[in-house]
Amino acid sequence: MSPSPTANVRSPDNDAIAAAGALIREGRLVAFPTETVYGLGGDATSDRAVAAIFEAKGRPRFNPLIVHFTETAAVAREVEMDDRARRLAEAFWPGPLSLVLRRKAGCRISLLASAGLETVAVRLPANDIARALIGAAGRPLAAPSANRFGGISPTTAAHVAEALDGIPAMILDGGPSAVGIESTVVDLSGAEAALLRPGAVTREQIEAVIGALSEPADEPDGGPQRSPGRLLRHYAPRHPLRIDAAVPRPGEALLAFGPDVPEGATLTRNLSPSGDLVEAAANLFSLLHELDARAGDGIAVMPVPETGLGAAINDRLRRAAEPLPDAEATD
Ligand code: TXA
Numbered sequence: 001m002s003p004s005p006t007a008n009v010r011s012p013d014n015d016a017i018a019a020a021g022a023l024i025r026e027g028r029l030v031a032f033p034t035e036t037v038y039g040l041g042g043d044a045t046s047d048r049a050v051a052a053i054f055e056a057k058g059r060p061r062f063n064p065l066i067v068h069f070t071e072t073a074a075v076a077r078e079v080e081m082d083d084r085a086r087r088l089a090e091a092f093w094p095g096p097l098s099l100v101l102r103r104k105a106g107c108r109i110s111l112l113a114s115a116g117l118e119t120v121a122v123r124l125p126a127n128d129i130a131r132a133l134i135g136a137a138g139r140p141l142a143a144p145s146a147n148r149f150g151g152i153s154p155t156t157a158a159h160v161a162e163a164l165d166g167i168p169a170m171i172l173d174g175g176p177s178a179v180g181i182e183s184t185v186v187d188l189s190g191a192e193a194a195l196l197r198p199g200a201v202t203r204e205q206i207e208a209v210i211g212a213l214s215e216p217a218d219e220p221d222g223g224p225q226r227s228p229g230r231l232l233r234h235y236a237p238r239h240p241l242r243i244d245a246a247v248p249r250p251g252e253a254l255l256a257f258g259p260d261v262p263e264g265a266t267l268t269r270n271l272s273p274s275g276d277l278v279e280a281a282a283n284l285f286s287l288l289h290e291l292d293a294r295a296g297d298g299i300a301v302m303p304v305p306e307t308g309l310g311a312a313i314n315d316r317l318r319r320a321a322e323p324l325p326d327a328e329a330t331d
């Protein structure tokens with residue numbers, strides 16, 4: 001399998017790393033090797049770059065992303081690191097362990113990367129090319145595995161080129177991934193540490209450092225929920241949300257979409273005046289938070305087309321409009 005001619009695959013020399021870092025700062029996406037699998041990276045502090053990642057993945061909903069750093073001190077500036085987190089970081093970072101931690105006040109990580117949760121999954125990759133890229137970008141990288149939704153995680157640059165043909169502005173070729181399976185994901189946001197995804201660091205290795213882990217939180221889609229208390233808790237607005245609204249009712253705030261905005265709302269914010277779904281996804285969580293803080297009787301939301309990122313936007317809006325137990329499929 002040879003990379004597609006449209007894919008900008010580069011050997012990771014200093015020039016390529018510097019160019020890739022500049023692309024990230026411009027909000028573009030770069031696929032890069034980690035010790036586990038290849039990631040599709042974007043500026044984790046930019047809602048717009050994170051929206052582009054979701055668009056590239058073709059996920060039907062916004063699953064939260066892992067954010068990659070080079071230093072534990074930089075992680076601790078964005079999220080709460082308790083004693084368990086510090087001990088696991090000491091034992092396994094840099095390496096294939098992702099920790100789900102609570103966002104600190106003033107956290108600069110995109111709300112979209114958190115998919116509306118009050119937590120962020122963070123890790124320090126061990127791969128030198130990944131570390132160099134994060135350094136060159138000068139900011140943490142949000143990076144899911146560089147496959148399309150439902151596809152197999154890529155362990156070579158050629159896999160990425162084939163799966164995401166033409167999407168990353170650059171693919172850094174670091175050869176085959178050393179580990180080849182994804183990082184282990186451990187949720188430390190609550191009192192009980194939970195194994196959310198088994199991965200390259202084993203349960204036994206983690207339990208040797210912080211003691212017993214509870215079971216994975218999520219059953220496969222549609223499966224029984226063993227422990228509802230451990231479901232991913234998504235941000236739910238305090239005000240009622242009315243979706244597919246043509247016009248606001250008296251007292252309602254309006255979350256608009258597109259150029260033709262009805263009048264009469266107590267407060268109006270627009271997901272994308274030009275009707276651009278990537279812009280709408282980027283703005284979704286921050287505008288929901290803003291309207292929820294300032295809404296009167298409720299929030300009316302104009303229809304968003306179901307195409308492209310619109311499917312994930314509508315999935316999120318529907319669940320915010322009708323809060324239901326919130327099981328997440330992972331990929
Ligand atoms: O090895 C890896 O972890 C690779 C490389 C590129 O680092 N990345 C990766 O990312 O596998 P992704 O997006 O394919 O998987 C992220 C996993 C998903 O299962 C997601 O649900 C979970 O981490 N996750 C991320 N943030 C979370 C959060 N705030 N709360 C709970 N689960 C989270």
Ligand code: MG
Pocket residue numbers: 144145153331
């Ligand atoms: Mg994945």
